[in-house]
Amino acid sequence: MDGMTVLHTERLVLRPWRDSDLDPWAAMNADPEVREHLGDPLTREQSEASMVRFRAAFDRRGYGWWAVEVRATGEFIGFAGMDDVDDGMPFTGVEIGWRLARASWGLGYATEAARAVVAHGFDALGLPEILAVTTAGNLRSQAVMRKIGMTRNPADDFDDPDAPEGPLRPNVLFRLERGTAAGAGAPAAG
Numbered sequence: 085m086d087g088m089t090v091l092h093t094e095r096l097v098l099r100p101w102r103d104s105d106l107d108p109w110a111a112m113n114a115d116p117e118v119r120e121h122l123g124d125p126l127t128r129e130q131s132e133a134s135m136v137r138f139r140a141a142f143d144r145r146g147y148g149w150w151a152v153e154v155r156a157t158g159e160f161i162g163f164a165g166m167d168d169v170d171d172g173m174p175f176t177g178v179e180i181g182w183r184l185a186r187a188s189w190g191l192g193y194a195t196e197a198a199r200a201v202v203a204h205g206f207d208a209l210g211l212p213e214i215l216a217v218t219t220a221g222n223l224r225s226q227a228v229m230r231k232i233g234m235t236r237n238p239a240d241d242f243d244d245p246d247a248p249e250g251p252l253r254p255n256v257l258f259r260l261e262r263g264t265a266a267g268a269g270a271p272a273a274g
Contacts, residue, residue, distance in 0.1 A: 088142050089208070091150065091200045096193060098150035098164055098200060100142070101135050105151050108160045109135065112185040121222040122183075123252060141167070147209060152184070152197050161188040164197035166205055169215065174242050175257065178205065179215040182228070194228045202232055206262045213261050219244075220254040234258035 091098040106128075112118050113126035113134075126134070141148035149165035162184035169177050180201050182194045205211045216234055218225040220241070229236070240257040247253040 089146075089204070091204055092155070093196045093200045095155055096197055096200070097153050097155050098197060099153065101139055101151045105160050106132055106135060108185065109151075109163075112162060112183070115186060117186055118183065121219045121225070121252065123247075138163070138165075147178075147205070149181075150201075152182075152193070154188075154193075161185050161193060164194070164201055166201055166214070169217075170246070172245050173217075175215065175240070177213055177215045178209075178211055179217055180205065181216065182225075189224070194225075195231045198228055198232050202260065211262065213259060216258040216260075217255055219252055220256050221251050226256065226258070229258040232260070233264055234260040 088100045090100070110126070110128040110131040113131045114128075116125055119125045138149040145168075147166055149163045149167065151160060152162050152164050153160050162182065164180070164182040166178050166180045169175060169179050180198060182197055182201075184194055202214055205214050214234075216225075216229045218229075226236075236256055236258045238256075240259070242255055242257065243253045244255045247255075
């Protein structure tokens with residue numbers, strides 16, 4: 085599988101992107117509910133371009149965004165992973181994130197995938213700290229951040245300089261230092 089690390093959890097596989105992921109990836113990115121805290125829905129071409137970027141980032145850095153599938157069925161349900169914080173933000177480091185198709189919400193998959201990514205970031209990559217960012221209104225993602233042991237200092241909250249005025253601009257920053265991950269056992273890598 086092109087040399088990229090694959091993470092296995094109890095119910096999920098975080099793996100390299102496949103061409104067959106494009107249809108479900110484009111469908112979820114076209115869903116306004118999935119994109120509520122991210123901006124406008126994406127076209128199929130934009131979703132395809134993001135897959136190309138995700139693959140290139142892994143090749144270049146050795147980490148990035150994995151495709152997430154349900155272990156029992158092989159169904160693609162979204163992505164999870166980590167990326168360098170964008171230039172222009174009022175902080176630096178590596179942030180984790182996730183995005184799942186609506187049918188996969190509320191099943192604990194985001195928390196399970198996030199724990200695997202955190203464990204990989206600390207154990208395999210030796211990161212001293214992992215960050216997570218979301219809009220102030222994205223309470224679901226903030227709940228996942230808390231479940232994996234991340235904490236928020238309101239003094240770190242910021243306005244996203246790339247977001248237009250409105251609900252996407254106010255953002256919150258969560259942090260997790262190595263050794264403090266609540267329940268973040270190391271995933272099996274293969």
